[in-house]
Amino acid sequence: MTPATTTPEREAAPKRWAILGAGGISERFAGCLARVDDAQLLAVGSRRPESVAQFATRVGAIKAYGSYDELVDDDDIDIVYVGNDHVDHVPTALLCVERGRHLLVEKPLGVRRDDAERLFTAARDAGTFVMEAMWTRFLPALQAARRVARSGQLGRLVSAEFSFGAVVDPHKSPRIFDPWRAGGALLDRGIYPISMAHMLLGPATQVVHASSRIRDGIDLETTATVRHGEVLVHYRAACDTSVPNTATLIGERARLTIPAVLIRPERFMIRTSDGTEQTHEHPLDGHGFEHEIRAVHEALDNGWLEHPDWKHADTLDTHAVMDEIRRRTGLRFPFEPNEPRGTEQLRAPE
Numbered sequence: 001m002t003p004a005t006t007t008p009e010r011e012a013a014p015k016r017w018a019i020l021g022a023g024g025i026s027e028r029f030a031g032c033l034a035r036v037d038d039a040q041l042l043a044v045g046s047r048r049p050e051s052v053a054q055f056a057t058r059v060g061a062i063k064a065y066g067s068y069d070e071l072v073d074d075d076d077i078d079i080v081y082v083g084n085d086h087v088d089h090v091p092t093a094l095l096c097v098e099r100g101r102h103l104l105v106e107k108p109l110g111v112r113r114d115d116a117e118r119l120f121t122a123a124r125d126a127g128t129f130v131m132e133a134m135w136t137r138f139l140p141a142l143q144a145a146r147r148v149a150r151s152g153q154l155g156r157l158v159s160a161e162f163s164f165g166a167v168v169d170p171h172k173s174p175r176i177f178d179p180w181r182a183g184g185a186l187l188d189r190g191i192y193p194i195s196m197a198h199m200l201l202g203p204a205t206q207v208v209h210a211s212s213r214i215r216d217g218i219d220l221e222t223t224a225t226v227r228h229g230e231v232l233v234h235y236r237a238a239c240d241t242s243v244p245n246t247a248t249l250i251g252e253r254a255r256l257t258i259p260a261v262l263i264r265p266e267r268f269m270i271r272t273s274d275g276t277e278q279t280h281e282h283p284l285d286g287h288g289f290e291h292e293i294r295a296v297h298e299a300l301d302n303g304w305l306e307h308p309d310w311k312h313a314d315t316l317d318t319h320a321v322m323d324e325i326r327r328r329t330g331l332r333f334p335f336e337p338n339e340p341r342g343t344e345q346l347r348a349p350e
């Protein structure tokens with residue numbers, strides 16, 4: 001194993017990225033990389049050798065590999081972005097860790113908390129950086145909302161609502177309707193509100209209630225009520241209806257609303273109990289992934305194995321919530337040997 005190291009010369013040079021998986025999100029990620037000054041897209045890798053060269057040309061990559069194995073052997077790479085299916089994230093990431101590659105892995109990092117933990121342990125042992133690509137964690141509007149939530153300005157926080165979903169076309173996104181690819185609303189959409197609540201309110205401490213509309217092995221919609229300490233949070237995620245893409249934090253003195261689109265907010269509103277409303281503007285830079293890319297560069301320059309703003313433990317917390325919701329709703333994918341169990345992994349109330 002040859003853990004990637006960062007020398008002072010490499011710190012000054014552009015970071016050389018590789019992308020594994022030539023799908024929709026990888027193409028969008030490549031567009032964002034192109035807008036970050038000190039990032040360079042060196043290589044792309046796909047399990048489909050027949051089309052990878054075309055993909056490389058489209059996204060402006062210098063090298064194209066027709067297998068993941070070939071790409072991870074390229075020692076010119078500083079960091080790999082894993083953008084393939086949910087079920088492939090951990091196996092692909094482990095392949096990279098074995099070669100000492102630093103990693104940014106799409107969400108959900110694993111199908112279950114156990115998968116994510118296995119990867120984090122391997123990465124720590126290998127001395128490689130790894131982060132789940134929960135890009136919303138680094139958006140200016142959400143960072144500002146977090147400061148407000150924690151400042152006491154809203155009064156004691158008592159409850160919150162998060163809702164995220166859309167009507168997804170099964171022909172355009174077949175993976176979302178395929179249980180063998182761990183499809184469904186919770187893992188694809190619900191993970192955003194769950195990680196956002198973690199960021200704004202701290203870790204979940206108890207899943208109070210969960211229910212899903214399950215059809216053909218995937219959840220079309222999942223709702224859950226989860227305690228984050230003393231705050232009662234109501235979640236809704238859907239992939240066949242256009243539920244509101246918004247969030248509201250309700251405090252005893254004021255409420256904070258993040259308007260649509262929840263995952264790309266550029267503003268939030270604070271409405272106090274006397275009816276006064278203030279809007280706080282926080283524009284995005286580009287599509288939004290640019291902020292997480294810069295966070296990854298910061299980590300590499302500092303030699304961190306995890307980013308302090310989205311730590312391994314944070315990813316594990318959100319996966320424990322999803323495991324527990326699935327245990328309660330009976331949503332188990334056909335490749336899973338047993339039901340996920342999140343109860344014992346949730347943090348005890350502080």
Ligand SMILES: NC(=O)c1ccc[n+]([C@@H]2O[C@H](COP(=O)([O-])OP(=O)(O)OC[C@H]3O[C@@H](n4cnc5c(N)ncnc54)[C@H](OP(=O)(O)O)[C@@H]3O)[C@@H](O)[C@H]2O)c1
Nearest residue numbers: 021022023024025026046047048083084085086106107108
């Ligand atoms: N951060 C975000 O905002 C965001 C948004 C959307 C999705 N995601 C995440 O990104 C991951 C991938 O989602 P996606 O929407 O990009 O899925 P996708 O377009 O279906 O691509 C998934 C993988 O399937 C393979 N693939 C793509 N087109 C194919 C084709 N025509 N025939 C056969 N295989 C094909 C590719 O791997 P190979 O090239 O190796 O075959 C690709 O990496 C998911 O885990 C999802 O949660 C994140």
